[in-house]
Amino acid sequence: MVIVATPNSIIQTEKIVSINLPTIDLSKERTTVAKLIVKASEEYGFFNVINHRIPQHIIENMEEAGFEFFAKPTSHKVKLASNYGCKRIGFNGDVGEVEYLLLNGSDSHIAKLSTTISNGPSDFRYKVSAYRDAVEELACEILELMAEGLGVPNTSIFTTFIKDPDSDSLLRFNHYPPPPSPLPTSPSSLLGFGEHSDPQIITLLRSNDVSGLQISLQHGVWIPVIPDPSAFSVNVGDLLQVMTNGRFVSVRHRAVSNSEKARMSIAYFGAPPLNARIVAPPEMVTPERPSLLFRAFTWADYKKATYSLRLGDNRIDLFRNNK
Template identity: 45%
Template sequence: MGVFSKPAIEQLPLIRNCMPFSGIPLIDLSQPDSEALLIEACQEFGFFKVINHGVPMDLISKLEAEAVNFFSLPLSEKEKAGPPNPSGYGNKRIGSSGDIGRVEYLLLNPQSFPSVFGQNPDVFRSAVSDYLSAVRKMACQILELLADGLMIQPRNVFSKLLMDEQSDSVFRLNHYPPYPERQALSGKCTIGFGEHTDPQIISVLRSNNTSGLQISLRNGNWISVPPDENSFFINVGDSLQVQQLFS
């Protein structure tokens, strides 16, 4: 999940020039044809949007509010959540891969939450736990549809990795604060990560209603993904791509 400071319109990552794109594959998880559409989206785009995902909006709103409160705290308070190894608070400048600005984040392993979560740790911890429970359920459904589509047995071959008590899955809350140094040079506040792939099987992405996410198509063209705060975006990771190649 990404949490952006306001004004959001001034904080768009400029990896490269790209055009808005309205053809992002849409997967309705409540429909019986979702498996076929999902597999096609993975093969053609490696990316799709999920609706009717079963994650209650009140859980999403609660977690986002707690995240905004946390990142609004003084640095000394945020640092009490500890270094992110494997769970905790991080704050760094980004720029080694065409990135611009700074990012601060909470990296959370479900098995090892930090002991400190801002001014209301119990409320924050509860918000994270409830949200992760609902998102894991959605992710398991997607992973089992993927296994079915790739004709991999058993169908829980991917989802059991997520539900295992020793799972190495992580949850990351990103916050992109304003970058005054860049603003002084360019007159704009532009931030974001440079181009990259994700090593996981899939990445489940959600942002507040802020533009900035971009993906590369097969032909090498970059497109902007319109934000949708009511949906989740799924990105095919390197591990699943390798699995598809050898299936």
């Protein structure tokens, strides 16, 4: 099961086996749920949650706002400058078959950009703010369950960061248009968003019922994830790997465009304030991990490192202890 990446496409050289991520029902008994979340975070770094209590109309309104924006002429979208991108990803030459809209999670930022993004700015602002509030609450619930499952007495140790008024959390719409037909090399898929791990604490991802997400549990082996329209996908970010002293794993993933239907994903990236100090709590130093794997740093330090490297470069190793 090997997939070879070319500059613009991914050629499948052996049969790909899809994976159903662990699906965790949040309505079940709390202690059991916490244990299942910890297990999934250790083994996969990814899992789905169902019965998340986010109303369907909030999800549908957000998806509608995203598709309406991407349907606008390019001349309109480019007015958003650094908040909008098409094919170019980041500042270091990475490209993909994707266009995106990036929003800071704060009310003031959403309100400011809504007048440019939408012909109905108040409606757009309402839809995005309602979604942001709902996924932030869900992220906090999951992070508290993680802390409980890890045996950390202060169960708000992770949530404090993203509840902070100066949190650097983000919302990102990624739109992957259908590839040209026929595909350049058959069988193949276009690379939408290249290999990477998420640098923040936690990511909550929602996509329309179109495949495209792939994860790598072994170096060089990419496994397609079967989409589940009833669930939110959750993945461990780099900062959470650091704060669990390597117990949780921030897994590399990517997106490909291989369908006749457009794919749109909406990601919430839960992040701390820029000056937040990132270090594992004492409870994460155990006989199995008798020392800190990573030195302390600020989110500003890590964010700077993230933007200075190519998409697939390994950032987290820059902060490993060498003792």
